[in-house]
Amino acid sequence: MELTGKRALITGGSEGIGYGIAEALKRRGAVVAINGRNEDKLNAAAQKLDVTAIAGDVGSEADAVRIVETFTRSAGGIDILVNNAGFGLFKPLVEIELSEFESVYRTNVFGAFLMAREAAKHFIKQDEGDLINIASTSGLKGGRGATMYSSSKFALRSMSECWRDELRRHNVRVMHVNPSEVLTPFGSKAGFAQEPSPKKLRPQEIADAIVGALQLDRRGFIPEFSVFATNPF
Numbered sequence: 033m034e035l036t037g038k039r040a041l042i043t044g045g046s047e048g049i050g051y052g053i054a055e056a057l058k059r060r061g062a063v064v065a066i067n068g069r070n071e072d073k074l075n076a077a078a079q080k081l082d083v084t085a086i087a088g089d090v091g092s093e094a095d096a097v098r099i100v101e102t103f104t105r106s107a108g109g110i111d112i113l114v115n116n117a118g119f120g121l122f123k124p125l126v127e128i129e130l131s132e133f134e135s136v137y138r139t140n141v142f143g144a145f146l147m148a149r150e151a152a153k154h155f156i157k158q159d160e161g162d163l164i165n166i167a168s169t170s171g172l173k174g175g176r177g178a179t180m181y182s183s184s185k186f187a188l189r190s191m192s193e194c195w196r197d198e199l200r201r202h203n204v205r206v207m208h209v210n211p212s213e214v215l216t217p218f219g220s221k222a223g224f225a226q227e228p229s230p231k232k233l234r235p236q237e238i239a240d241a242i243v244g245a246l247q248l249d250r251r252g253f254i255p256e257f258s259v260f261a262t263n264p265f
C-alpha cells in the first residue's frame with residue numbers, strides 16, 4: 033500500500049516508539065497526528081515532526097472519542113490507527129495495589145479498546161483501514177514482577193485476535209506488534225534503568241517493521257510480528 037496521503041493517528045506519539053513511528057510515516061508522505069497527555073511534551077514533539085498534536089488520555093472515554101473526532105475532522109478521515117500509548121508498572125504480586133493494576137489496564141487495555149472502537153466506526157463505513165496494536169514480548173510470556181504489564185499485553189493480544197476476526201470482512205488489517213526491549217523513556221518511568229547499548233533496538237527498528245507491514249499490498253497482511261535485537265549481549 034502506498035503511504036502517501038494516508039491519514040495516520042498515533043497514540044503516545046510524543047516520545048519513544050510512537051514518536052519513531054510518526055517520524056517514519058511522515059517521511060513516507062502520510063498525514064500524521066500524534067497524541068499524548070502532557071501537552072508541552074506533545075506540542076514540542078509535533079512541532080519537531082511537523083505533524084498535528086491532539087492532547088488527551090486514551091483511557092478516558094470522553095478523550096478517546098474527542099481525539100478520533102478531532103483527527104477525522106481535521107484530516108478528513110482516518111486510514112491508520114496505531115494503538116501505541118502504554119506504560120509498565122512492575123511489582124511482586126503481594127505488593128500490588130488494585131488501583132495500580134487498574135491504572136495499567138486503563139491505558140494499555142481500555143485505552144486501546146476505546147481508540148480502536150472509535151476508529152473502527154470509520155474503517156467499517158469506508159470499508160478499509162489499518163489498526164496496529166503495539167503490545168510486547170511480555171504479552172507472549174509472563175515473568176516475575178510483571179503481573180500488571182504482562183497481563184495487560186496478553187489482553188491486548190486477545191483483543192487483536194477478536195478485532196481481526198471481526199473486521200477482516202470490512203477490509204481492515206489488524207496487526208499486532210511485539211517489540212522486545214527498545215531504548216526509550218519507558219524503563220526509567222517504570223523504575224528500572226535501561227543499559228544503553230548500540231546493539232539494542234531503537235524506536236526506528238519498530239517503525240521500519242511497521243512501515244514494511246503497511247506497505248504490503250492490501251490484499252495481504254501480517255497478523256502479528258515480534259521484533260528482537262539481533263545480538264543485544
Ligand SMILES: NC(=O)c1ccc[n+]([C@@H]2O[C@H](COP(=O)([O-])OP(=O)(O)OC[C@H]3O[C@@H](n4cnc5c(N)ncnc54)[C@H](OP(=O)(O)O)[C@@H]3O)[C@@H](O)[C@H]2O)c1
Nearest residue numbers: 044046048049068069070089090117118168213214216218
Ligand atoms: N520500550 C520498550 O522496551 C517496549 C518494549 C515492548 C513494548 N513497548 C510498548 O511500546 C509502547 C510505547 O512505549 P515506549 O517505550 O515508547 O514508552 P514511552 O517512551 O514511555 O512513551 C509512551 C508514550 O505514551 C504516552 N502515553 C502514556 N499513557 C498515555 C495515555 N493514557 N494516553 C495518551 N498517551 C499516553 C506518553 O506520553 P504522556 O505520558 O505525556 O501521556 C508517551 O508519549 C507501549 O505500549 C509499551 O508498552 C515498549
